[in-house]
Amino acid sequence: MKSVINTIYESKLAELKSKIDTLHAPVKLTIVTVGDDPASKVYVRNKIRLFDELGLECNHVILAEESTKQADLDVLAQKAKHPILFQLPLPNGLIAPDLPAHVDVDGFGSEALGQLVLGQNAVLPCTVQATIDIISAHCGEYNFSGLKVAVVGRSNIVGKPLAIELINRQSTVASFNSCSDLAAVDWNRYDVIVVATGAHGILDNSQFIEGQLIIDVGINRVDGKLVGDIKHHDGIFSAAAITPVPGGVGRLTCLHVLGNAIKLAECP
Numbered sequence: 001m002k003s004v005i006n007t008i009y010e011s012k013l014a015e016l017k018s019k020i021d022t023l024h025a026p027v028k029l030t031i032v033t034v035g036d037d038p039a040s041k042v043y044v045r046n047k048i049r050l051f052d053e054l055g056l057e058c059n060h061v062i063l064a065e066e067s068t069k070q071a072d073l074d075v076l077a078q079k080a081k082h083p084i085l086f087q088l089p090l091p092n093g094l095i096a097p098d099l100p101a102h103v104d105v106d107g108f109g110s111e112a113l114g115q116l117v118l119g120q121n122a123v124l125p126c127t128v129q130a131t132i133d134i135i136s137a138h139c140g141e142y143n144f145s146g147l148k149v150a151v152v153g154r155s156n157i158v159g160k161p162l163a164i165e166l167i168n169r170q171s172t173v174a175s176f177n178s179c180s181d182l183a184a185v186d187w188n189r190y191d192v193i194v195v196a197t198g199a200h201g202i203l204d205n206s207q208f209i210e211g212q213l214i215i216d217v218g219i220n221r222v223d224g225k226l227v228g229d230i231k232h233h234d235g236i237f238s239a240a241a242i243t244p245v246p247g248g249v250g251r252l253t254c255l256h257v258l259g260n261a262i263k264l265a266e267c268p
């Protein structure tokens with residue numbers, strides 16, 4: 001799967017670079033972080049690096065965990081004139097403000113999500129787009145219709161919007177979550193299984209068969225090592241195609257932050 005991911009990455013990057021050359025408006029991004037969550041630091045560094053490499057403006061607003069109030073985030077959101085994102089998770093019960101669609105580069109806000117549900121041309125959450133890229137590359141760009149997909153996870157930023165996007169593409173979608181009786185599910189019925197629960201070991205590689213595509217969205221730290229939601233048993237080889245962690249979905253998401261910032265610059 002690593003080479004498939006690399007091919008997707010290179011072709012998306014080339015596509016985005018050529019789009020930037022044709023734009024009339026500048027591509028800008030503001031990233032807001034609160035505190036110093038170690039995983040967020042890595043994600044944010046990757047986003048800033050990509051913008052820097054392409055000569056694009058990316059401002060990083062760093063707020064202190066102890067003193068930041070919800071009102072501070074709300075003011076930043078209200079003042080935003082170009083794409084902005086609030087890196088999650090936020091500490092101390094703070095929540096990301098509900099951004100209007102024209103600055104919502106994550107596509108997490110109610111306006112963008114409403115557009116998605118209505119099948120309009122929404123800015124899609126980056127992890128959803130990365131998952132769609134992998135399915136397209138593996139199953140064929142025009143083969144979503146009738147594709148049987150299981151989505152395990154019901155988060156607002158991956159599971160729910162992904163299920164809706166797949167429905168928009170006429171896939172047959174089954175939705176599961178950590179409270180579902182996962183042991184009773186016949187996983188062999190699905191062409192594609194996307195696992196995005198944030199719980200390592202919720203499924204394992206022995207449960208899948210040849211011909212299936214398994215997309216592991218989870219990123220967990222276990223014994224100091226980065227691992228996905230799927231447990232890979234020592235000595236048990238799965239014939240299914242399973243995306244790696246790290247170097248799978250996560251490698252592609254950063255590109256879609258850029259893609260969404262371009263989309264917002266194209267139609268402000």
Ligand code: GUN
Pocket residue numbers: 043085086087088089106126127253
């Ligand atoms: N934290 C983990 N993934 C994401 C993402 O895609 N966007 C934001 N804002 N925070 C995240």
